[in-house]
Structures are given as C-alpha cells and as structure tokens.
Amino acid sequence: MDVEQQQGTWTQLRLFEEGMGSVRPGVSGEGGTGTAACEEWQASTASNRERALTANLMERVCERENLNRAYKRVKANKGAPGIDGMTVGELYGWLVEHKEELVKSLLGGSYEPEPVLGKEIDKPSGGKRRLGIPTVVDRLVQQAILQVLEGIVDPTFSESSYGFRRGRNAHQAVKQAAEYVAEGRNIVVDVDLAKFFDRVNHDMLMARVARHVSDKRLLQIIRRFLEAGMMWDGICVERYEGTPQGGPLSPLLANVLLDDLDKELERRGHRFCRYADDCNIYVRTQKAGDRVLRSVTRFLEEELRLRVNQEKSAAAPVQERQFLGYRILRDGRLVIAPRSLERAKRRIRQITRRNRGISLEQMIGELNSYLTGWVTYFRYAACKTHLQRLDEWIRRKLRCVRLKQRKRAKSIADFLQSLGVPECSAWILALSGKGWWRKAGAPQANQAMSIAWFKAQSLVSLFDRYAELQP
Numbered sequence: 001m002d003v004e005q006q007q008g009t010w011t012q013l014r015l016f017e018e019g020m021g022s023v024r025p026g027v028s029g030e031g032g033t034g035t036a037a038c039e040e041w042q043a044s045t046a047s048n049r050e051r052a053l054t055a056n057l058m059e060r061v062c063e064r065e066n067l068n069r070a071y072k073r074v075k076a077n078k079g080a081p082g083i084d085g086m087t088v089g090e091l092y093g094w095l096v097e098h099k100e101e102l103v104k105s106l107l108g109g110s111y112e113p114e115p116v117l118g119k120e121i122d123k124p125s126g127g128k129r130r131l132g133i134p135t136v137v138d139r140l141v142q143q144a145i146l147q148v149l150e151g152i153v154d155p156t157f158s159e160s161s162y163g164f165r166r167g168r169n170a171h172q173a174v175k176q177a178a179e180y181v182a183e184g185r186n187i188v189v190d191v192d193l194a195k196f197f198d199r200v201n202h203d204m205l206m207a208r209v210a211r212h213v214s215d216k217r218l219l220q221i222i223r224r225f226l227e228a229g230m231m232w233d234g235i236c237v238e239r240y241e242g243t244p245q246g247g248p249l250s251p252l253l254a255n256v257l258l259d260d261l262d263k264e265l266e267r268r269g270h271r272f273c274r275y276a277d278d279c280n281i282y283v284r285t286q287k288a289g290d291r292v293l294r295s296v297t298r299f300l301e302e303e304l305r306l307r308v309n310q311e312k313s314a315a316a317p318v319q320e321r322q323f324l325g326y327r328i329l330r331d332g333r334l335v336i337a338p339r340s341l342e343r344a345k346r347r348i349r350q351i352t353r354r355n356r357g358i359s360l361e362q363m364i365g366e367l368n369s370y371l372t373g374w375v376t377y378f379r380y381a382a383c384k385t386h387l388q389r390l391d392e393w394i395r396r397k398l399r400c401v402r403l404k405q406r407k408r409a410k411s412i413a414d415f416l417q418s419l420g421v422p423e424c425s426a427w428i429l430a431l432s433g434k435g436w437w438r439k440a441g442a443p444q445a446n447q448a449m450s451i452a453w454f455k456a457q458s459l460v461s462l463f464d465r466y467a468e469l470q471p
Contacts, residue, residue, distance in 0.1 A: 057215040060148045062103050070144035071095070073248075074136060082135030083117045083231050091136045106141065109217040113138045115229035115236050116244060130198055132230055132244025142225065142249040145218065150252060153212050157255060158262035163276035164251035170324045171380060173273045174334065177280060180271045181318050182332030185282035187289040190321045191296055192312035196277040197250065198242040201305040202226050205243070205257050212256075225249060251276065257304065264299055273323070280323050289315030326381060334381045341386060344374055345393075352397040354404050354436065360457070363401060367394070368460045375462050379469040387462040398459070399440035399449050419448035 060066065074088060081087050086094065095102070105111040116132035123129045134142065154165060162173035181188075206223055213219055226243060229236040243250045254276060265272050265281065270292070272281040281296065283289050293315045297308045314321070318328045322337035329335060351366050371394075375387070406412040409430040416426035421444050429444040439445060455461070 057148055057213060058107055058109075058217045058221075061144050061218065062106050066147055067103075067140075067144055070140050070147060073143050074139050077139075079136075079139070080117075080119075080133055082133050082138065083114055084135050086136050088136055091140065094137065095140075102137070102141075106221070107217075109220060111141065111221055111224075113141070113221075113225050113228045115231050116246065118230040118232040118237070118244075119246075130195075130244060131246040133246045134225075134228075138225070138228075139248060141221075142247050145222070146248045146252055149213070153252070153256060156212070157259055158266060158274075160266070160272050161255060161259070161262055161274050163274065163278070164255060170275055170377075173275045174324050174326050174328075175380065177273045177282065177323055178328050178332045178334055180273075180282040181328050181330065185271060185284050186318055186330050187283050187286055187315060188318045188321050188323075188328075189281040189283065189289050189292045189296065189315045190313060190323075191279045191281070191293070191300070192309040193277045193300070194307045194309040196306065197245050197254065199307060200243050200254070200257060201241055204305055205253060208256050208260065209253070222249070222253075226253075260304060261296075261300065264303075265296075275324055278324065280321075282318075283315075286315065325377070336378050336381045336383050336386060340378070341390075344390070348390075348394060348397070352394070352401060354401050360398065360402055360405065363398070364457055364459050368458070371460045371462055372465065375460075375465050376469065379466060384463065384466070387466050391462050394462075395449070395451070395454055395459075396437075396440045398454070399445045400436045402449060403439055403445065404436050416444055416448045419453065421448050 071091070074091065078088050102111075114135045114137075116134050116138075119131045119133060120128040121131060150166070157165065160176075162168045162170065162176075202223065205226070206219065209222060210219060213222075225247070227239060229238050230244065231237075243253050258274065258277065258279075261279065262272075262274060270281050270283070272279060274280075281292055283292055293313065297310075297313070300306045300308055317330070319330060321327070322339060325337055325340040327335050327337040347370060348367070351370065352363060356363070402415075403412060406415050409427075413423070413426040413430040416429065417423055421429075425444050429439060429442050432439060432442075434442075451461075
C-alpha cells in the first residue's frame with residue numbers, strides 16, 4: 001500500500017495547507033457558502049479579471065486549492081518520468097518533504113525548472129514528432145500556472161479557435177467547417193506550419209503573454225520553462241526557440257501566440273477554423289484562395305516569425321484536402337479521409353500480426369479498445385460502406401490468426417468440425433496448400449468463424465457501433 005492509500009482519499013490529503021491564499025467562495029466551502037456567496041463572486045468576476053493584469057498572480061498559483069488541484073491532475077494524467085527518474089507515484093512522498101520549499105521558491109522567484117527529457121515518436125502522417133517530457137515536479141508547477149492563466153487568457157481567444165480549450169473539441173471544429181462549405185465556400189486555404197512547436201520564437205511569445213500578465217515573477221518562470229534545456233542521449237542541449245510538446249503549458253502558450261493570427265483573420269472578415277496549429281480558411285473562389293494563402297503566409301512569417309510549409313500548404317477544393325482526419329464534400333457532408341482509413345488499417349495490421357504470440361482473446365481485446373475509440377471519433381462521417389468492408393477485412397485477418405494458431409492439419413480439421421463444418425469439407429481446407437490468407441477466405445472458414453461466432457468472442461463491430469452512435 002502506497003503513502004496516498006494510507007492517507008485516504010484525495011479530499012483528505014490536503015498536501016498544501018491553508019493560509020497560502022484566498023479560496024473562491026461557494027466552491028471550496030471557505031469564505032462563505034451558498035447562493036449568496038456564489039452570486040457575490042460572480043458579480044465581481046469582471047473586475048477581478050481586470051485586476052488580474054496587475055494582481056499578484058504567483059500568489060494565486062501557490063494557493064492551497066490550486067496546488068492540490070494541480071497535483072490531482074498530474075496524478076490522473078500519469079505520464080513518463082523526466083530526467084530525474086521520479087514517477088508520478090513518487091510525487092506525493094516528495095511533496096510531503098519539500099512542499100514548503102517549493103512554495104517559497106515559487107513566491108520568491110528562485111524556482112529553476114529542470115531540463116526536459118527529449119523523445120521522438122512516430123507521427124501518423126509520417127516523420128517524427130519531438131516531445132519534451134518535464135519532471136513530475138515541473139509538470140505540477142506548469143499545471144498550477146495553467147489553471148490560473150487559462151481563466152485569464154481563454155476568454156480573450158477567438159470563437160474560431162477549438163484546440164486545447166475547455167469545452168471545445170475537434171468535432172466542433174469539423175462541423176463548423178462543414179457549415180462554411182455548405183454555405184458555398186468550397187475552396188479551403190490549408191495552412192501548414194512547419195514544426196510549429198519546435199520553432200516558436202520566445203521573445204514573440206513572451207511579449208504576447210505579457211499582454212495578460214504583469215506579475216514579473218510569473219513571466220520569469222514561464223520564460224525559464226521555455227529556455228530549460230533538453231536532454232538527448234545524456235547530453236543537455238540549450239533551447240533558444242520552441243515550446244516542446246509534453247508539458248501542460250505548451251498548448252496554452254501555442255494558443256496565445258496564434259491568437260494573433262485568429263484576430264487578423266477576423267479583422268479581414270474570413271471564415272476559418274483553427275485547431276492548435278492546424279488552420280483552414282474557407283473562401284468562395286480559387287482566385288481568392290490563392291490571394292489569402294499568399295497574404296496569410298506573409299503575416300505568419302513576418303509578424304509571428306513562423307515558417308509555413310509551402311509543400312503541404314495549398315488553396316484547393318475542399319474535397320481534395322482533409323481537416324482533422326475528415327474530408328468535407330462540396331455539399332458539406334463529412335466522410336473519412338483516405339489517409340485516416342489507411343492509418344487505421346496500418347494500426348489493425350500491427351495488432352493482428354500472426355507472429356505476436358498472444359491469444360486471440362488478447363488480440364480482440366486490443367482491437368476493441370482501438371476500434372471503439374476510432375469509430376467514436378468518426379461518428380459524424382457518412383461511412384457505412386467503409387465500415388462494412390473494414391469489418392469483413394478484420395474478421396478475415398482474425399480467421400488467419402486462429403487457423404495459424406491451430407498449426408497442424410488435424411488440429412485445424414478438428415477445430416472446424418467443432419464449429420459445425422462437415423468432416424470432409426474441414427479436411428479439404430486443413431490439407432490445402434493455400435496460404436493462410438486464402439484459407440481464411442474459404443467458405444469453410446467463414447462457416448466456422450461466422451459473424452455470430454465473432455460476436456460471441458466479443459469482437460466490436462464497427463458498423464454496429466457506428467449505428468448505435470447515430471442520433
């Protein structure tokens with residue numbers, strides 16, 4: 001049993017003590033309760049937001065409730081250790097001993113973040129994505145800062161910004177884009193930022209953070225997080241640009257910088273949707289699209305010092321591009337983008353490899369986890385035919401696995417007969433010199449391992465799940 005289990009539930013932990021700052025009335029139970037207190041707090045929200053520019057924000061970051069909430073979030077998010085090797089499970093014990101020292105260093109402006117652990121992962125579209133994994137203590141501090149900053153800066157963001165924002169998601173962005181297309185804006189200006197998170201200019205970013213934050217201690221620690229080195233193969237590399245993905249603060253800081261783009265597009269009267277660094281602008285003609293692409297590229301490179309990937313950016317008919325995995329047709333209908341289908345097939349192939357050495361039950365469990373999430377994401381697409389074909393393809397791959405697991409002809413024949421295949425037919429397939437894929441497509445295999453049989457094995461049907469998700 002770990003330390004936390006010994007201490008009880010989260011609400012009983014109270015890592016950070018009272019006296020570290022005020023608490024919102026009507027939420028924590030302190031400083032007044034009930035409707036009156038909540039109404040009083042709500043009535044002062046506007047003025048509080050104005051005062052936030054000059055208030056002592058580090059005191060708000062170090063409030064007991066804010067730090068406890070940050071700890072809870074870091075614990076729930078889990079994640080890999082940073083360069084110090086400390087796991088999320090070990091964070092509680094560290095805080096018990098060092099919480100007072102931590103708060104003192106934050107309030108005094110002496111807190112120094114550790115370098116992030118550099119790691120590369122494969123991107124779905126190919127290539128590598130660079131991650132920077134902070135230590136769990138740094139993640140706690142970043143989360144505490146995020147919780148304070150989010151309430152200040154998020155209300156100032158554009159309604160056309162959907163990424164990494166509370167109450168907003170990719171589906172909202174895609175559906176809004178589809179509405180623009182249905183209105184007759186059939187040309188999309190698809191702007192691709194080259195290695196955006198790796199190339200953010202620190203001075204440009206901090207100048208925009210300073211529009212919302214006047215507490216110099218908070219500005220200083222945010223810059224320190226930006227400039228913390230990155231550990232690659234035991235060597236610490238200094239960073240002069242970028243806000244590596246992996247820390248809680250990076251998405252918010254990205255939105256702060258790209259909000260300038262949103263405001264510029266709004267000033268020009270454009271219809272657009274932005275999700276993180278993925279921005280699509282919808283216009284009515286190809287000529288307008290070409291003009292917008294040139295002007296937006298110029299704005300991003302000159303005003304924000306970002307680099308536009310000319311090869312991947314384009315002004316083109318909407319049906320020729322994809323947005324967040326979807327393709328939008330000229331009438332506004334949504335379909336699954338071909339690349340998304342191929343990506344799904346690639347993942348399914350990995351799960352159903354016949355040489356993995358795991359049971360069919362384990363394989364189906366992994367498949368179910370992936371397929372459920374995938375079809376839930378694409379529930380707004382018109383894709384019944386695609387899903388039927390995928391279901392058939394998946395079942396055939398699993399038949400391959402099961403037949404190969406039986407190995408010997410007698411074992412295969414016995415297995416088929418046990419599932420109702422006549423003895424003669426079972427032996428014909430078992431003794432066949434065909435490859436496993438052809439055997440899996442034979443009538444005997446389909447009769448034995450039917451749709452009903454796979455349902456009995458608890459395999460998720462994409463088509464059935466999709467039908468259940470429809471309104």
